[in-house]
Amino acid sequence: MSEIFSAMSVARTILNIMGLKAPETFAPAIPIDKTAFFADKVCLLTVDSLGSSLIKHHKEKLPFVSSKNDCSYTLKAEMPCKTAVNLLSQASGLGFDYHGVITKDQKFNAETVFDIMRKCSLNTQIVCCENSTMHILFKDKTYKQSLTDITTDEAVAELLFEVIKEKHIDFIWCHLLDFDKESHRNGPLGREAASKIAQVDFLVKKTAALCKENGYTLFLNADHGHHIVHTPFARGIHDGSSDDDLFIPFMHFTC
Numbered sequence: 317m318s319e320i321f322s323a324m325s326v327a328r329t330i331l332n333i334m335g336l337k338a339p340e341t342f343a344p345a346i347p348i349d350k351t352a353f354f355a356d357k358v359c360l361l362t363v364d365s366l367g368s369s370l371i372k373h374h375k376e377k378l379p380f381v382s383s384k385n386d387c388s389y390t391l392k393a394e395m396p397c398k399t400a401v402n403l404l405s406q407a408s409g410l411g412f413d414y415h416g417v418i419t420k421d422q423k424f425n426a427e428t429v430f431d432i433m434r435k436c437s438l439n440t441q442i443v444c445c446e447n448s449t450m451h452i453l454f455k456d457k458t459y460k461q462s463l464t465d466i467t468t469d470e471a472v473a474e475l476l477f478e479v480i481k482e483k484h485i486d487f488i489w490c491h492l493l494d495f496d497k498e499s500h501r502n503g504p505l506g507r508e509a510a511s512k513i514a515q516v517d518f519l520v521k522k523t524a525a526l527c528k529e530n531g532y533t534l535f536l537n538a539d540h541g542h543h544i545v546h547t548p549f550a551r552g553i554h555d556g557s558s559d560d561d562l563f564i565p566f567m568h569f570t571c
């Protein structure tokens with residue numbers, strides 16, 4: 317297996333691509349392949365629950381994501397294996413032991429990539445559903461908030477496309493939630509989850525084309541993976557008890 321990096325590495329990696337210096341406390345960057353082309357504006361697309369093993373399993377539903385990435389790394393999600401923990405670890409370059417955030421409504425002091433970019437007069441925007449963990453954690457930190465009344469990945473993607481075409485946001489972080497919701501409901505390997513995955517592939521393909529046209533480097537990752545359970549309440553879970561929850565992708569696209 318190739319080298320595995322920490323999810324915390326995302327923060328410094330993104331700052332590096334944008335030519336910004338990360339604080340010493342941030343985890344080391346992913347030693348990304350510098351031969352690929354990198355624009356200095358960055359779009360990070362986080363697909364909730366899309367762990368590395370699920371990308372493999374649903375490969376046929378992900379023709380673009382599986383074959384068109386320029387480089388792909390494996391990261392290990394932070395424990396506890398929850399969305400808030402992992403979004404903040406990726407944004408702050410610090411682990412759960414330091415930032416201590418486990419639920420989306422918790423206040424935190426950790427410095428994030430948004431704070432560092434703001435100090436450098438760069439514009440940042442999150443693009444996500446209003447009730448999402450990303451919105452609740454970061455809405456006060458960004459130059460521009462995502463719009464209200466957005467509840468599906470399709471609507472999130474429409475907004476993402478508009479923001480990319482406007483060209484004036486330096487760092488866009490988009491969070492897609494439908495695959496996670498469907499994975500809890502009917503299991504991450506089920507037919508319903510597969511159809512959400514196919515939709516993700518279509519959105520990534522369109523996003524990659526728009527990023528290229530408008531001067532963005534596109535990265536795709538996840539917050540954690542997901543695995544099957546059989547309880548009266550759920551068919552899928554991410555509690556860190558399986559490697560399927562822990563290993564997540566970090567991919568770069570230029571096409």
Ligand SMILES: [Zn+2]
Pocket residue numbers: 364365398399496539540
């Ligand atoms: Zn999540």
Ligand SMILES: [Zn+2]
Pocket residue numbers: 365496497500554
């Ligand atoms: Zn979930």
